[in-house]
Each structure stands twice: as C-alpha cells, then as structure tokens.
Amino acid sequence: MRYAETGYNLEIDLSTGNIEKVPTDPQDTELYLGGLGTNAKILWDRVPPEVEPFSEDNVLIFSAGLLCGTPVIGANRTIISSISPQTLLMGFSMMGGFWAPELKHAGYDKIIIRGKAPKLVYLWIHDDKVEIRDATHLKGKSTYETIRAIQQELNQPDAQVLAIGLAGENRVYFASIESSKSSASRLGLGAIMGDKNLKAIAVRGTRDVNVADGERLMELNKEVLKFIDYRLKNPLPGIPGILAYIGSPQEMRLHDEKWHTESFAWGNARIRRKGFWTKEIEEKWTRTLENARKRLIACYNCPVACSAILELPGVPVYVMKCFTKLTYTMAAMVDDLEFGLKCAGLAQHYGLDGFTTPQVLAFAIELYENGILTDKDLPNFPKDNKERFIYLLEKVVKREGIGDVLAKGVYWAAREIGRGAEKFDHNTIKKHEQVPIKLGMLNPIYFLMWATGEKINITQIEGQIPQAPLPKKIREEFVKDWIQIPTGKEERFKEFILKWGDEGYTFPYYPPPDLVCELVEWQEIMHYIDDCTGICAGLSSFPLKPPYHIHNLPLIIEAASGLKMDEDKLWTIATRVRNLVRCINVRRGLRRKDDKPPEDHWKKRFPEYEEKLMDEYYKYRGWNKDGIPTKETLEKLNLGYVYEDFVKRGILKEDQAQGEKS
Amino acid sequence: MKRKIKIIKMDLDKCMGCRACEVACSAFHANPKYSSVNPSKSRIRVFRDDQRNVFVPVRATFYTKAECEGRSIYIANGEMQSVYGKDYVVCSFCGAACPARDLFKDPDSGLPLKCDVCENEPPLEEPWCVQVCLVDALTYEEREEEVEEEPPKENELEVGLNALADRFGFDKVVDMVIQMATAKKAQEIRK
Numbered sequence: 001m002r003y004a005e006t007g008y009n010l011e012i013d014l015s016t017g018n019i020e021k022v023p024t025d026p027q028d029t030e031l032y033l034g035g036l037g038t039n040a041k042i043l044w045d046r047v048p049p050e051v052e053p054f055s056e057d058n059v060l061i062f063s064a065g066l067l068c069g070t071p072v073i074g075a076n077r078t079i080i081s082s083i084s085p086q087t088l089l090m091g092f093s094m095m096g097g098f099w100a101p102e103l104k105h106a107g108y109d110k111i112i113i114r115g116k117a118p119k120l121v122y123l124w125i126h127d128d129k130v131e132i133r134d135a136t137h138l139k140g141k142s143t144y145e146t147i148r149a150i151q152q153e154l155n156q157p158d159a160q161v162l163a164i165g166l167a168g169e170n171r172v173y174f175a176s177i178e179s180s181k182s183s184a185s186r187l188g189l190g191a192i193m194g195d196k197n198l199k200a201i202a203v204r205g206t207r208d209v210n211v212a213d214g215e216r217l218m219e220l221n222k223e224v225l226k227f228i229d230y231r232l233k234n235p236l237p238g239i240p241g242i243l244a245y246i247g248s249p250q251e252m253r254l255h256d257e258k259w260h261t262e263s264f265a266w267g268n269a270r271i272r273r274k275g276f277w278t279k280e281i282e283e284k285w286t287r288t289l290e291n292a293r294k295r296l297i298a299c300y301n302c303p304v305a306c307s308a309i310l311e312l313p314g315v316p317v318y319v320m321k322c323f324t325k326l327t328y329t330m331a332a333m334v335d336d337l338e339f340g341l342k343c344a345g346l347a348q349h350y351g352l353d354g355f356t357t358p359q360v361l362a363f364a365i366e367l368y369e370n371g372i373l374t375d376k377d378l379p380n381f382p383k384d385n386k387e388r389f390i391y392l393l394e395k396v397v398k399r400e401g402i403g404d405v406l407a408k409g410v411y412w413a414a415r416e417i418g419r420g421a422e423k424f425d426h427n428t429i430k431k432h433e434q435v436p437i438k439l440g441m442l443n444p445i446y447f448l449m450w451a452t453g454e455k456i457n458i459t460q461i462e463g464q465i466p467q468a469p470l471p472k473k474i475r476e477e478f479v480k481d482w483i484q485i486p487t488g489k490e491e492r493f494k495e496f497i498l499k500w501g502d503e504g505y506t507f508p509y510y511p512p513p514d515l516v517c518e519l520v521e522w523q524e525i526m527h528y529i530d531d532c533t534g535i536c537a538g539l540s541s542f543p544l545k546p547p548y549h550i551h552n553l554p555l556i557i558e559a560a561s562g563l564k565m566d567e568d569k570l571w572t573i574a575t576r577v578r579n580l581v582r583c584i585n586v587r588r589g590l591r592r593k594d595d596k597p598p599e600d601h602w603k604k605r606f607p608e609y610e611e612k613l614m615d616e617y618y619k620y621r622g623w624n625k626d627g628i629p630t631k632e633t634l635e636k637l638n639l640g641y642v643y644e645d646f647v648k649r650g651i652l653k654e655d656q657a658q659g660e661k662s
Numbered sequence: 663m664k665r666k667i668k669i670i671k672m673d674l675d676k677c678m679g680c681r682a683c684e685v686a687c688s689a690f691h692a693n694p695k696y697s698s699v700n701p702s703k704s705r706i707r708v709f710r711d712d713q714r715n716v717f718v719p720v721r722a723t724f725y726t727k728a729e730c731e732g733r734s735i736y737i738a739n740g741e742m743q744s745v746y747g748k749d750y751v752v753c754s755f756c757g758a759a760c761p762a763r764d765l766f767k768d769p770d771s772g773l774p775l776k777c778d779v780c781e782n783e784p785p786l787e788e789p790w791c792v793q794v795c796l797v798d799a800l801t802y803e804e805r806e807e808e809v810e811e812e813p814p815k816e817n818e819l820e821v822g823l824n825a826l827a828d829r830f831g832f833d834k835v836v837d838m839v840i841q842m843a844t845a846k847k848a849q850e851i852r853k
Contacts, residue, residue, distance in 0.1 A: 071689050071699050073682070098681070105700060144713060157711075180712045206702035206769035214689065214696025229796055294715045298680035303796040305678040309715050317713050 002026070003212040004070050004561035005034055010108045010130065012123065014196055015056055015115030019130050024109065030563060031638060034066030034109060036092055036531035037577040039081035042112060043090060044580060044642070049588045049649075053085040054171065054195045060113040062103070062162070062201065065534015069104030069209035070560045071217060073224050073547075076100055076300035077534040078162070078179075084187040085195075086173040086409050087431045087456060089585045091187030096299035096536055097179045102160040105205025117197035120169070124154060125203045135199040140166055142349035143178035144316060150202050163200035164190045165351030167397045171195055172407040174356035174433075178348065181299065181307065181319055185353035186457050187432065188409075212562030220556050227547040228303055228539065236544060238474035239466070245304075246546055247538040248322040252296060252308035255286040257326065266330045268362035269427035269436035285337045289325075292341055299536065306538060312338065315345035323435070324354030330436070331358030332385045339386050343393065350397045356409060356433040361392045363410045363424055364402070372419050377402040409433060427598050430590070432456045434598070442508040442602045443467075444516045447610060448617050449523065450597035452627075454581045463542040464523050465493075469501025484549035486522060487567055493519070508606055513616040520617065528574040529553060576637040579621075579629050583642045586651060592618075592627045628652060664806045668779045670706075670721060670789060677717040677799035679710040683791035690780060690790045702769045705777040706791050706800075709754055716754070719800060722766040723757035725774035730760065 011020045024038070032038045039061045051057045060082040067075035078100040084091025103111070106125050122135040138146050146163040161179065168175035168190035175190030176183045184190075193199075211217050228246065235244035240259040242249045251257070258277035265272055292312050296305040297319065307321040320341070328347075329340025347357050365388055367373040368381065375381060379401075382388050395403025405413045411431040414421040427434050429450060435458055445465070446458070453461040470478055479494040496515060499505040511519065526541035526549075533553070540548035548556075554565040582590075595614065599605075618625060622633030628651060634643040646652040684704035691705065692698045701707070705722040759766040759774035766775045779802075780789040792802040826835050 069699060071685050071696075101701075105702070148713065157709075206700070208692070208698035208700045208703075210698045211696070214692070214694065214698070218689070218696050225794065225796070232796070295717065296678055297712065297717070298678040300680065301682045301685045302680055303682065303794075305680070305797075309712055311715075317715075319712050 001210060003210050004066055004557075005029060005109050006104055006107050006207075006209070008108050009110040009112055010125070011112050011114075012130075012132070013115040014113060014117040014121065014132070014198065017132055019132070021108070021128075021130075029066070029561070031573070032577055032580075033529075033532035033557075033573055035063050035077070035079040035534050036081065036528070036581075037573065038110070038532075039063050039079060039092065040090070040577060040580045040584060042110075043081060043083075044584055046114075047083060051083065053083045053088065053192060056115050058083050058114075058192065058195075060189070060192050060196060060198075061110055062113070063110040064100035064103050064108075065530075066532060067557070067560055068100040068534040070211050071221055071301070072533075072535065072556055072560055073221060073228070074299070074302040074304075074536040074539040075534045076302065077530070077536055078103075078182075078184065079531055079534065080177060080184045080189050082189055082192045083588075084189070084432075085171070085191050086188045086411070089430060089456070089588055089590060090454075090581055091189055091192075092455065092531070092581075093177070093184040093186045093189045094531065095177070095179060095182035095184040096302075096538075097160075097182035098300045099160040099162055099179050099182075099203065100534055101209075101300050102203045102205050104209050105207050106203050107205065107207050111201065113196060113198065116195065120197050120199050122150060122163075122198065122200040122202065124150075124159075125201070125205075126156075126159075127204070127206055138199050139169065142166070142316070143176075143351045144180060144318065144349055146200050147178075147180050150200055154202060156202070156204050159202045159204040161200055161202045163351075164193050164198075165349060165397075167191075167351045168194035169199070170397065170399050170407070172352065172396060172399070173409045173412070174353040174360070176348075176351050176353050178351050181297065183348065183354075186355065186455075186460075188353075190351050211560045213559045217556065217559040220552065220559060224547050224552070224556075225303070231545070231547065232304065237477065238471050239544065243467075243544065246543045247304035247536075248306040248542075250306065251322055251325045252289075252293065252306065252320065255282065255289065257282075257285065260323065260326055261330065263437070263439075264326075264330065265436040265438045267333045268331070268359060268366045268424065269434075269438060270362075270366075271333075272438065281335065288337045288341070292338070302536060302539065304538065310341060310345065312342050312345060315342045316349055318345045318348045320344060320348070327354050327358045328389065331362040332389045333362075334385055336386070339389075343389055346390070347393060350393075352393075352397070355435065357393070357396075358389075359427065359433045359436065360396065360406055360410055360413070361389050363413070364392050364406055366424050367417065367421055370420075370424070372417065372421050372424075373402060426600055429597060430456045430594055435459065438600060439602050441506075441604050442606055442610070444508050444511070444513070444609075444613055445519050447597060447602075448516060448520045448613055450601065451595045451614065452520075452617060453524075454578065454585060455527075459542070460527055460537070461524055463537070463546075464526060464544070465497075465519055466544065469506075470497060472501070482545065483551070484545060486550050486571075489518065489522070493522075508604075508609060513613055514620075516613065517617050517620040521620070524578060525571060525574045526550070528578050529570060532573070532577060533557065572637070576639065579633065579637055580639060580642065582623075582627075583629060583634075583639070583646075586628050587645070587649065590627070592625065595627055624652075663809055663811050665809045667803075667805050667807050669803050670777075670779065670792060671801045671803060672719050673799050673801070674718055676797050677708065677719055678797055679708055679712075679717045681708050681710075682794040683719060683800060684708065686790040686794045687777075690782075695782075700769075702764075703775065705766065705775045707765060718754045720755065720765075721757045721777040722759060722775045724759070724776065726758045726760045728760070729762040730756070730758070 063079045079094050081092040120135040124131045143163045143165040147161040171191040173188045176185035177190045231246045241256050261276050292310045294309040298305040311317045328343035396407045405416050410425045411428045414425040449461045485493045530541045554570045558565040631643050683706045684701035687704040688700045689696050709718040780786040788802045792800045
C-alpha cells in the first residue's frame with residue numbers, strides 16, 4: 001500500500017481525448033517527494049527545450065503535494081507546473097484552498113495534461129469516472145461564474161473546481177487559475193490552460209487517503225496545532241504587526257498598513273511615500289475594509305484564516321488575501337482603498353494575477369504620460385487614474401488594440417512598443433514583474449535571492465530571517481527560543497541576529513558572503529520542502545518562527561508517508577529539486593546574465609562586490625561560473641541523467657566536468 | 663433520575679470553513695484509528711459557499727428512509743433559505759442520512775453515519791472535531807438533566823400480537839400461528 005500519496009497520476013491528452021490512470025514509480029517519491037519535485041522530473045523528462053509554451057507538446061501539471069489529503073495541518077497546496085509563456089522558463093504557481101485534497105480523495109496525485117482540445121472543454125473527475133465535457137456554453141464566463149455553473153450542472157455542490165476566466169481564454173501572459181477560495185496566479189499558467197482550450201477542472205473524491213503511522217502523526221499534529229494556537233495569540237514583539245503573525249501577512253485581519261504603503265513603491269514601482277500612513281488614512285481604510293469584509297475564511301484543514309470574502313458595490317463577491325489588498329490602489333497612485341479592492345475584484349473574476357496586472361497598467365500610464373503611447377494607441381483615454389485602470393484592464397483582458405500588446409506583460413510589451421519603452425521596464429526579473437520594492441542600501445541576502453531565485457518571485461524564497469536588522473532591545477529575546485534553525489547552525493545564525501545592525505555589522509559587507517550563502521540556502525530549502533509536501537508556506541517557510549521547521553518536518557513526512565526520513569535526507573531532496581528546476585531552466589537557456597535584480601532595486605549598488613557574491617553562491621551551490629550545476633554536483637544528487645543530457649546538448653563539456661570554467 | 667446530555671454547539675458566525683472537523687472526525691473513526699482520512703466519511707460536514715457567505719457545520723444525526731417535506735416548504739430564494747436575514751443552502755441544518763442526498767452515508771458501503779460524540783473506547787474528553795476548532799465555531803457542552811423514571815417497557819412481542827389480535831381477531835391469529843408451526847415442522851421432516 002502507498003501512504004500519503006495515492007500512487008496514481010491521471011494522464012490526459014486533450015488532442016486525442018485519451019485518458020489513462022497510470023501508476024507512479026515509488027522511487028520517484030523517494031528522490032523528489034511529490035508536488036513540485038515530481039512535477040519537475042516529469043517536465044525534465046517530457047518537455048525538451050525546443051517546446052514552446054503555446055504548443056501541443058507543452059505539458060501542464062496539476063499536482064497535489066505529498067501530504068495533501070493526510071491530516072497534516074495546512075497541507076492543502078495545489079502545485080501547477082508548465083512552461084511559462086512570459087519567462088519561457090519553468091513556471092510553477094501554487095494555491096491553497098480545497099482542490100488538492102479533493103484530487104487525492106478521488107485517487108490521484110497529479111493530473112498531467114498535454115495536447116489541445118479542438119474546442120473549449122472542462123474535465124469532470126468523480127473518483128474513477130473521468131470525463132472531458134463540452135464547455136462552449138461557459139466561454140467568456142468569469143472564473144467564479146464558471147465554478148458555480150459547473151457545480152450546478154453536475155449537481156455537485158461539493159465538487160472542487162479550478163477555472164480560468166476571459167483572461168486565460170485569451171492567453172493573457174499573466175492570467176491566473178482560480179478556485180473561488182484561492183488563486184494560482186504567477187507566471188501565466190492560466191494562459192497555458194486557455195491555450196489548451198481547458199476552461200476548468202472539477203473534482204469530487206470519496207476515497208480514503210492512508211497514512212503509515214496514524215497514531216504518531218496525530219501526536220505530531222497536536223504539537224503543531226498547539227504551536228499555531230500559541231503563535232496566533234502571541235505575535236512576535238518588536239516586529240511590524242503585518243509580519244509578526246503566521247500565515248500570509250494578515251492583511252484581511254489587520255488594518256495597520258504603514259509597513260507596506262511606506263516601504264513599497266507606488267505607481268509603476270516608482271515612488272516611495274514616506275509619511276503616507278496618517279491617522280486619517282488609517283481610519284478611512286479601516287472603514288473601507290470592514291465594510292467590504294463579510295467573513296475571514298481559511299483553507300482546507302488550517303486554523304489560520306488568511307483570506308476574506310469581500311463584497312463591494314458594483315463588483316461581484318470575491319475572495320482576497322495578502323498584499324493584493326494594496327497592489328491596485330498603490331499602482332494607480334490613488335489614496336482610495338475602495339478603488340483598489342474593486343479593481344482587484346474585477347480582475348479576479350477575469351482571472352488575472354494581482355501582482356503583475358497593476359504593474360502592467362501603471363506601466364502603460366507611464367508610457368502615455370511620457371508620450372510613448374499616444375491617443376492613437378489609447379483612444380478616449382480618461383484623465384483620471386481610476387478610470388484609466390478600468391479602461392486598460394478591459395483592453396488587456398479582451399486584447400483590444402494596445403491591450404493585445406500589454407497582455408504580454410511589461411517585458412514583452414516594452415520591446416514590441418519600442419520608442420524607448422524599454423526604459424520603463426525597470427521592475428522585471430527574467431521577464432516577470434516583481435513585487436514593487438525600491439530601497440536604499442544593497443542587502444546582500446536579498447540580492448542573491450532576487451537574482452538566483454528559480455521561482456522568480458521573492459515571496460516564494462524569503463522567510464525565516466528578518467528583512468532588516470532587529471531593534472537591539474529585542475534581539476536577545478528573538479534568538480532565545482529560535483528552535484527553527486538547522487542543526488549545526490544554531491550559534492552562527494543566533495550570533496548573526498545579535499550583531500546585525502551594530503556598528504561594523506551593516507550592509508552591504510555584513511553578513512559576509514559565506515554566511516549570506518548559508519542564510520539564502522536555508523530560506524530556499526524550506527520553501528522547496530513545502531512545495532513538495534504541499535504544506536502552506538504561511539505555516540512553514542514564509543513567516544518568522546513558524547510551526548513547521550527542519551526538525552519536525554522529517555518526522556511528519558515519515559509518519560505520513562512511511563518514507564525513512566531525517567534532516568539530512570530531507571535537505572538533500574530539497575537540494576535535488578532546487579537543482580533540477582535550475583537545470584530545466586539552464587536547458588532552456590538561463591545563464592548568469594539572467595540572474596540579476598532590476599538595476600534600480602537599490603540606490604546603492606556595488607557591482608564588483610555583487611559579482612563576488614554571485615561567485616560565492618554559485619560555488620556554494622556547486623555550479624560553474626555561468627550558473628550551471630557541475631557534473632560532480634549533479635552526480636552527487638542522483639541527477640546523472642541531467643549531466644548526460646547537458647553534455648549531449650553541449651551545455652557542459654565532458655572535460656570541464658569539475659566546473660572550473662564555463 | 664439524572665441523564666447526561668452531550669451536545670456540540672455550532673456558532674455559524676465563527677466558522678471559517680476550514681473543514682478541520684471533517685479531517686479529525688474521519689481520522690478518528692477510521693479503522694484502525696487514525697490510519698486514514700476521508701471527509702466523505704466524516705460525521706460532521708461543513709456546507710461552504712464563498713459567494714454567498716454560507717458556512718454551516720452539520721452533525722450527522724439519524725437515518726431516515728424517506729425525504730422530509732422541509733425541502734419543499736422552506737424555499738425562499740430559489741435554492742436558498744433566508745433565516746433571520748442570512749441565507750442558507752437547502753437542508754443546511756439537517757443532519758439526517760436521507761435518500762435526498764449522499765450526505766452522511768459511507769461512500770463504500772452506503773450505510774448511514776451518525777455522530778457518536780467520540781464515545782469510542784476510551785471516550786475523549788471533548789469530541790475531536792471540537793478540539794481542532796481553534797476559532798470555537800464548535801463548542802462542547804455536557805450537562806445533567808433530571809428526567810422522569812421511564813416506565814418498564816412492555817414486552818415487544820406481546821405488543822405486536824395484541825395489535826394483530828385487535829385487527830384480525832384473536833382466533834385467526836392463533837389459527838395462523840398453528841398453521842405456520844405445522845408447515846415448518848413438515849418441512850423439517852422432509853429434510
């Protein structure tokens with residue numbers, strides 16, 4: 001018997017209509033765990049670098065994490081992987097909610113989609129019964145309308161449905177996949193779904209998910225639950241409220257947005273508004289959110305309610321969490337939170353990413369204000385920024401006029417528009433819009449994470465350590481019960497927190513490169529573990545001092561799955577997955593030149609020192625100077641097949657296997 | 663005489679729809695205990711509807727052979743019922759395993775499921791669904807209630823025979839019993 005996982009994938013070819021239930025290799029679970037790890041293996045095996053994102057041969061994988069469907073608290077993530085239309089690299093986007101556990105109960109770990117349906121379809125999976133059904137009557141319907149319509153026509157209110165909206169159907173490069181409660185929105189995988197003519201996937205499962213040692217797992221679960229309860233009642237002292245809890249930043253619950261509104265940049269990632277957060281704004285925004293918020297709601301089997309149901313006049317009801325609360329308001333440069341919430345609601349019904357979309361719209365406004373886009377491109381363009389946002393949003397989703405170009409995101413739109421538009425593309429990494437942050441002094445830890453992060457999204461890499469030195473008076477207390485640190489690093493990391501910020505221990509030269517690498521690695525690894533297990537980052541890799549950490553995760557994985565696990569083994573698996581994702585991208589052309597944050601990300605830059613940091617990190621990771629994992633690294637991680645492929649393709653030469661030169 | 667009353671109370675305004683109660687319940691009642699999870703086998707289910715802000719936990723109560731009339735009586739807004747200004751899905755509060763729906767039936771055997779307030783051996787101090795509900799949408803109450811001493815039960819067979827005698831007359835019932843007994847005996851001899 002297989003534990004935690006079902007041991008079956010559903011393979012569906014939409015071109016031919018062929019559906020197969022295929023047993024998986026238990027050895028893959030041992031090497032890659034599941035979720036992102038096994039997704040990466042499948043993409044490596046089946047999608048060679050020649051395959052374009054919008055191609056029948058591109059594969060779109062909907063995976064549950066290894067622990068989804070078990071009693072492990074917060075293990076509910078759906079990990080969707082494919083080749084991104086925007087970055088042309090591996091795109092993986094994730095969501096919480098209820099879909100992944102339902103898939104497990106239906107008897108599958110993943111759905112692997114290839115081909116393209118001749119007309120718009122949706123999938124209906126009810127345990128062993130799998131159907132490809134006509135969806136032409138759902139064409140153009142919003143994400144939420146689609147979910148409801150499918151539940152009604154199947155007469156299955158308990159079916160969990162993922163759907164795309166008009167944006168996905170029209171292959172907007174930053175289209176999301178929505179599940180009512182949650183969104184998988186980064187890197188444009190909604191467009192891949194649209195390209196495959198797949199409007200939605202509905203799942204209902206009534207099977208058992210078995211665990212290896214239930215009694216033990218329950219004990220571990222109880223400890224985690226107790227810790228969560230404690231952390232919810234005891235926010236970290238001295239840390240801004242929004243970062244002091246666990247879960248996603250609690251922006252649906254808390255009203256103090258000083259940290260986000262004053263540290264993040266407004267407009268097209270342009271202006272920091274220090275002093276913005278006044279008493280008056282706070283009162284107004286508190287009123288707005290409290291009027292709109294109908295209920296705080298949670299994902300499957302998680303006691304932290306990070307999301308809220310929002311209802312605003314003139315916009316259909318929708319569910320929101322986290323920083324999307326502010327993205328539209330800040331990008332439009334308006335002081336009116338209600339506008340931002342309305343705009344976000346419209347966008348979510350269309351199925352758009354709440355991080356990228358506002359930046360694309362703000363970018364278009366900048367181009368207009370600088371005479372690069374004119375009234376010819378934007379006929380009847382309103383004067384007011386709020387109206388402009390709605391105008392542009394409609395154009396992008398419907399791909400009308402200039403909207404057709406903007407629908408490709410800032411990077412591609414800038415190059416297609418030309419006339420100097422490239423200069424306004426100042427907040428993308430690897431062609432993907434980043435969180436709008438523009439700061440003063442180079443932060444060496446964040447520098448490496450922004451530069452080398454394979455997820456191309458800082459929130460999916462950071463966590464574990466504070467973003468800036470802690471105030472001196474709380475440092476001792478912070479490190480006192482810092483149990484999350486990996487074995488053997490306790491003293492080093494605690495010493496770092498205690499010294500960091502003191503004279504002589506400041507950015508950019510402190511922490512020193514070797515310590516920077518270790519801190520980056522820790523943060524990365526914890527995220528990669530979560531993305532394989534399906535445990536929400538909000539309970540694990542993202543917040544400070546989380547309930548899940550490198551010491552209890554191996555025990556939990558072992559009790560649930562029966563895999564023999566310890567700290568080292570788990571670390572190695574996460575390292576393997578991190579490298580395999582890197583290798584998929586390397587095979588698609590990613591090199592050192594692409595590993596860099598936007599030029600204006602920090603005012604104070606140190607080009608030579610940054611090169612040194614890159615050299616150190618690559619060396620630490622066992623990559624050559626061009627960012628390619630070496631033969632030795634790959635073989636140590638059981639990725640010998642990757643090395644062979646690299647040699648065959650001329651990416652590595654056999655004689656430079658030790659990675660001395662590129 | 664004192665009787666212990668055990669109830670799980672539901673605060674609909676506190677429920678955030680995480681379904682941890684379903685996970686806990688199905689794991690607790692798995693065989694062997696905790697060996698698997700399956701919300702379809704849970705004796706507590708959460709009706710959730712994000713769009714209409716409906717979050718209603720319901721406990722499995724009794725088995726019934728027939729659908730009730732409530733479904734056709736209380737419909738207010740199409741499929742929704744409006745109760746004190748809040749909308750609820752049809753059957754929202756009903757815990758019966760009934761033919762109108764799949765709810766509270768074991769998906770493998772079709773047998774009805776019923777909440778036992780986790781009274782397995784050894785019984786839990788609080789039902790497990792209540793323990794995992796950190797927001798207190800579910801709370802547990804035990805109280806003792808004074809009940810009248812129940813009169814001794816009549817013999818069921820006697821009650822049944824009396825009813826038959828009332829309907830068909832005493833003699834007919836006696837004749838039938840003799841006939842049946844003779845036929846049965848003859849059958850046994852032939853064997």
